[in-house]
Amino acid sequence: MNNVLVTGNTVGGVVNDGFGQPRFFRAAVATDESGGTYSGNTFQTINHDVVVRFGNNGNVILPTITLTEAE
Numbered sequence: 001m002n003n004v005l006v007t008g009n010t011v012g013g014v015v016n017d018g019f020g021q022p023r024f025f026r027a028a029v030a031t032d033e034s035g036g037t038y039s040g041n042t043f044q045t046i047n048h049d050v051v052v053r054f055g056n057n058g059n060v061i062l063p064t065i066t067l068t069e070a071e
Contacts, residue, residue, distance in 0.1 A: 002058035004036025012044040027051045037061040 006029055013024030028043035030051040035058025043049040052060050 001031070001034040002036065004031065004034050004038075006036065006038045006050075007040045010042045012042070013046075033057055035059050037063070039063045 009028075011025060011028035013022065015022050017023045024044065024046045026046050027048040028041070028045050028050065029038060030048070031053070033054045033056065034052060035055055038050050038061070050062065
């Protein structure tokens with residue numbers, strides 16, 4: 001897949017799920033065999049904001065990244 005566009009999204013979690021546990025996604029975006037642009041998003045995850053495996057179907061463009069650690 002090429003020309004994937006992920007723009008203007010927010011992915012987060014909660015510090016306390018009501019049982020004293022934090023709940024966040026492992027990755028906000030995870031793709032295989034894709035290329036595209038990921039910009040203007042706010043991602044707060046456990047491990048990876050964007051995971052692109054086998055990015056051989058076009059450029060993978062991450063123009064601006066602000067890393068925010070899940071607490």
